[in-house]
Amino acid sequence: MSTNEIKISAKDVQVYYGETHAIKDVSVDIEDKTVTAFIGPSGCGKSTFLRCINRMNDTIDVARVEGEIKLDDEDIYDKDVDPVQLRAKVGMVFQKPNPFPKSIYDNVAYGPKIHGLAKNKAELDQIVENALKRAALWDEAKDRLQAPGTGLSGGQQQRLCIARAVATEPEVLLMDEPCSALDPIATAQVEELIDELKQNYSVVIVTHSMQQAARVSQKTAFFHLGNLVEYGETGQIFTNPNDKRTESYITGRIG
């Protein structure tokens, strides 16, 4: 069904936290302009694997990654790759909304500023406006751009974080349970947003909610105990899984 090109290609990825083998032999191809959902019980390694894609695991001393992850055919774990440059291309939205304790404007403008994406104030204003519009926050925030980002509601904060992530013009957007701290209405807004974002980006979302995975994603990967059990079209995974474990998880017998 899908004819999109491959954006991220992981091959035999192993992650160790000290002695613990957290990710075992994961190989997966993630497509461009597609929403890919990672599902699985807690502790199955889906967040860990997500954090490998923009090398956020580098910040954990004991974490060690083996194998190969390629973004557009370039190995992101190559010793010549600076994770800072990688993270400008692979944006991330976290589980808990974490806006900087600065104004809404400064939150969105921070990324473009440090990456030198704007030559002057007018350009920066434009980038901020576009990012907020893409995150569906512009109408609510345009009159209070200088108000603190931490003063927004939970759902607005999460959309602000999404705006902050898209402001740096990433190619991939990683979302680590972006709706787990939100109420159903805010969740619906964020999900709508994810659907919009897939026009331009490759979106990878980790979620605990199988309904959410079914609603927003085109591809689904099921992780269990550090293994990638099954990966395929979302519809097929939810209706006719190949693996017994996937079926058990989806029908609520494990996890």
Next chain:
Amino acid sequence: MTDAATDGLAAAPGKKKRSSLLELDARTKRRNAAEARFKAYGIIAITAGLCFLVGLVWAILSNGLPAFQQAVVKLDYTMTQEQFDEAEAAVLKTAVYTDQFVAYFSDRVREQGIEAEFDADTIERLLGKVGGTIRAFYRENPDHIGQPVAFELSAASRVDRYLKGTFDRGDVSGEGNRFFVPSDFDLVDTLQEAGFIAQVFNWNFITGVDSGVDNAGGAGIGASVLGSFLMMIVVLLLALPIGVAASIYLEEFAPKNWFTDFIEVNISNLAAVPSIVFGILGLAVFIQFAGMPQSAPLVGGLVLTLMTLPTIIISTRASLKSVPPSIRDAALGVGASKMQAVFHHVLPLAAPGILTGTIIGLAQALGETAPLLLIGMVGFIARYPDSFLGGFEGPNSAMPAQIYNWASRSDVVFTEKAWGGIIILLIFLVSMNLIAILLRRRFERRW
């Protein structure tokens, strides 16, 4: 025994009566009583603490406040050019000045209708060596010769203490001595009624310098306040950047291994090292090895820097730790480098804590005496340094050292000065703590 217990347990559910919520059972009563007792202990502890505090403040204020008052002799005095020339030509110059003053003062007193006999000895008992003071004034201000000058000459320490009520007729036995005779009490009373002797606020105590035993009342804490201030500048300029840089490196960048653990343990230990150890270290390293000057605020500041560094590092690391990791993740997630994440986001959030820690560390250093004794900052400092920069390497004292110095002298006037010095020191400490609180409030309120 075992069987009985088992029986009891087995039987218990069956025996359990329905209990009413309106009646307290024995267990709840015991728990409530324990809670009430614990609250009472807490209240007793706080009351005891408050009592000690009140006693302390009362002792400091009642002993120290008199140091801010001083008995002076007020007089409009005019010296003619002839008198000046005559005195300067004499062999015993100050004696002539004194005689001139005695004659003038006697005239003024008689004009008020007071019958009193004055001689140079009486004046010396009341005013100390007044001739020298007058000579020094006119030599420095020759243009005032021939014009009336309003003099406020500080009275001798016994007159001062008599007016403050710490010295009375019972303290002078028989004929008296060269410092005070019984008839002087009446004379002081009369002069006070006539307005010649009055108690004024003792600015000299705040701005003046230390003085010798012959002029106990003239001792001031000003020079040692400056000494303390210069040391605090050195401490702030060295301890804050070094401490913050070390903390940021240890907390944000350093790998967690046995070596950084070792450093961490040692920093905590350093915070507990007695200050006199830092003093002897300073003596050995800065003065004896590096050849820096003795008694200098620069060396004092270096020693206090060593002492303050662990405090600053510990509090800075604590405030860096308290910044939620999600802020670091957020910054790294949009592609900030580690240093950008720290300087743009973590450090501003940790700033109130760092400032508070620094000011508390400074306040601690300000009150420290022991290390200063070892590097010689406890000497007799009778003048201000000539220049601001020279003040760093010239000999000086510090507030706590000056207080220690005064407290160890025999004249009770110096004891009073010591208590007064404590008030000044406490004013500085309380203001620094207030600044710390205000800064924290201000920065935390912004978001």
